[in-house]
Structure formats: C-alpha cells, structure tokens
Amino acid sequence: MELRDIEIFLTLTEELHFGRTAERLHVSQSRVSQSIKQQERRIGGGLFERTSRAVRLTPLGERLRDRLRAGYDEIMSGIEEAAAIARGQAGTLTVGTMATHYLAVEPAIDLFRQRHPQCELRLREILPTDPFGPLRAGSVDIGILWLPVREPDLTVGPVLHHEALVLAVAADHPLAGRSEVELEDLGDHPVVHPEGPIPDYVWEAHTPSRTPSGRPVRRGTGVVTLEEAFRAIAGGKVVSPIGSDVASTRQRGDIVFLPITDGPVLHYAPVWRNGGETALVRAFVQAATESRQPT
Structure with missing residues (x-):
C-alpha cells in the first residue's frame, strides 16, 4: 500500500465523505474511490459501508484504521523532523x-x-x-x-x-x-x-x-x-x-x-x-x- 493510499484511507475514516476527503487532499473524488477499491481488493474485504446517505467503517476498516494511524503518524513525524534538520531548525x-x-x-x-x-x-x-x-x-x-x-x-x-x-x-x-x-x-x-x-x-x-x-x-x-x-x-x-x-x-x-x-x-x-x-x-x-x- 502506497503512503498516498494510506493517507486517503485515514482521511476518509475521519471525514466519512468521499467529496470532503477529495477536497481536503486536493485530489479528485474518483481518485479517492479508486484508491479505496484497490485497497479493498488487495485486503480481500470491505473497509467501508456505502449508502446513498452515509459512509461508515466496517469492523475490518476500524481495525485497519487503528493499526495504520500510529504507524502513519510516526512516519510523518520522522519526515517533519528530517525536514526541520535540513532547514536548520532542529x-x-x-x-x-x-x-x-x-x-x-x-x-x-x-x-x-x-x-x-x-x-x-x-x-x-x-x-x-x-x-x-x-x-x-x-x-x-x-x-x-x-x-x-x-x-x-x-x-x-x-x-x-x-x-x-x-x-x-x-x-x-x-x-x-x-x-x-x-x-x-x-x-x-x-x-x-x-x-x-x-x-x-x-x-x-x-x-x-x-x-x-x-x-x-x-x-x-x-x-x-x-x-x-x-x-x-x-x-x-x-x-x-x-x-x-x-x-x-x-x-x-x-x-x-x-x-x-x-x-x-x-x-x-x-x-x-x-x-x-x-x-x-x-x-x-x-x-x-x-x-x-x-x-
């Protein structure tokens, strides 16, 4: 799973809305949908329940969210720290x-x-x-x-x-x-x-x-x-x-x-x-x- 796909997944777990997720990440809504479908195919199970009125996480999606969040935050913290050192601020x-x-x-x-x-x-x-x-x-x-x-x-x-x-x-x-x-x-x-x-x-x-x-x-x-x-x-x-x-x-x-x-x-x-x-x-x-x- 690419880092960008992880970011799309985690953002969607917060927004629970494909349009808002796309707007927040500055990508198209189709890009968000495509990414989620690819992740579900790779994992072999549904991550979200989609209806005409709402988007909800499945139990599998909740478990994946909890496991990915800590790792993603650690990765982004490392990137920010490296960038700060490069700018001379650390x-x-x-x-x-x-x-x-x-x-x-x-x-x-x-x-x-x-x-x-x-x-x-x-x-x-x-x-x-x-x-x-x-x-x-x-x-x-x-x-x-x-x-x-x-x-x-x-x-x-x-x-x-x-x-x-x-x-x-x-x-x-x-x-x-x-x-x-x-x-x-x-x-x-x-x-x-x-x-x-x-x-x-x-x-x-x-x-x-x-x-x-x-x-x-x-x-x-x-x-x-x-x-x-x-x-x-x-x-x-x-x-x-x-x-x-x-x-x-x-x-x-x-x-x-x-x-x-x-x-x-x-x-x-x-x-x-x-x-x-x-x-x-x-x-x-x-x-x-x-x-x-x-x-």
Whole structure:
C-alpha cells in the first residue's frame, strides 16, 4: 500500500465523505474511490459501508484504521523532523550565561523554544574570568556577555539587557554602614581581580582600574569563580563591584550590597564565533531581538 493510499484511507475514516476527503487532499473524488477499491481488493474485504446517505467503517476498516494511524503518524513525524534538520531548525543549541543571567533573557529563551520545539536548547554557565573561552572551544554556541567585546573572531549581536553594579563588602567592613557609595571609594580599598584570560578592556567595564579623580584602584585577592569572590569579600580584605541581578539572588548575612551612585551599567549582548553562525544561532538572535522589553 502506497503512503498516498494510506493517507486517503485515514482521511476518509475521519471525514466519512468521499467529496470532503477529495477536497481536503486536493485530489479528485474518483481518485479517492479508486484508491479505496484497490485497497479493498488487495485486503480481500470491505473497509467501508456505502449508502446513498452515509459512509461508515466496517469492523475490518476500524481495525485497519487503528493499526495504520500510529504507524502513519510516526512516519510523518520522522519526515517533519528530517525536514526541520535540513532547514536548520532542529538539533542542539547551547547558550552560555554568567551565573543567573539566564533569568534576564528568559523571554528570548521562551520565544525560541516556542518557535523551535524540535531543537534542544541547553544552558551552560560561563565564568566571568574567561568569557570567550567556551565560545572558542565550541562548548557554547552563543554567550550572553557584557560589553565591550572587541575580538576579531567573534560577532556581537544586539543588546538584550542592562545591569547596574553594586558594591559587595563584608558585613563588618568600614563601608558596610553606608547607605550608598561612589566609585571614588574604590581608591581606598583593594578589590578582587580575575585570575583568568579575560581581557583588561572587558574587566575595565566591570571594575575600573582608576577612580574618577584618577587614583589607582589596588588589586587584592585573585579569584576564578563568583563563589571565590564572595568568600574573599566576606573575609573583609577586599571589596568588589557585583552585578545587581546576581546580588539579588545571593543575599547572605556576611556580605552587604551597596548601591554605587555613579557606578557603570553593564550592557549584555549575544556573542558567537564568526565561523559558528548557524541557522539556529540566527534564529536565537532573532528571537532575542523580538523579545526585548523597553528599558
């Protein structure tokens, strides 16, 4: 039995009308009748009872319908999946974010998943001290990173969200009793510094090397991960600007987060390898662009 004949049979079991079946499948009514007669001859029994008023399935037709439906649906699902892969709409896309920043781009993630349900979207964490490593290693396809990114092998997409910085200090630090601080205060206290391949110009946007008046900001404890930074800050020897989004999810008794009145704002955008721009990467960037909310 040809796939088209199976389709005609199953459609007729739903419509129970030769004319409507032909119209739905964009074939002639005679084509439908011919197909059913051929199937009945091949099987050796009637599949439908036909009268001038109605078309009904015979018990044999009902049994055949039930057996064919599951197989037909599986075949069509396989065809659709193969076509989606050919169009680049299926497969796996890995998106990297820093800490909990995936929460800030949830609208983009949700919209992408709605549009591409056959794609497996994976989320991985990117260390702030090594923002470009996972991209270059191919362990993530897109990284949501703060700007600027001036790397010749990487492409930067549209800004997706913004994040103000707060100053994290130990609960017993001299600054802890303040309601707010200024960037100039960084000149009086050592700050954590990243032990990783993050370029200086990228870290400068997060923790400036000089205060607004030009005083140097001293480097204190070196850290690799955010948790290492928090441990160092809680020890009281260093302070550090921290993204306000991250700070809101890391409330703890040994650290105080203070607003920085003149602090920088981090701007985050999708970044991907020049040679790694696939249809799925473009689809995610499109979803991210359309899901942006006014700020």
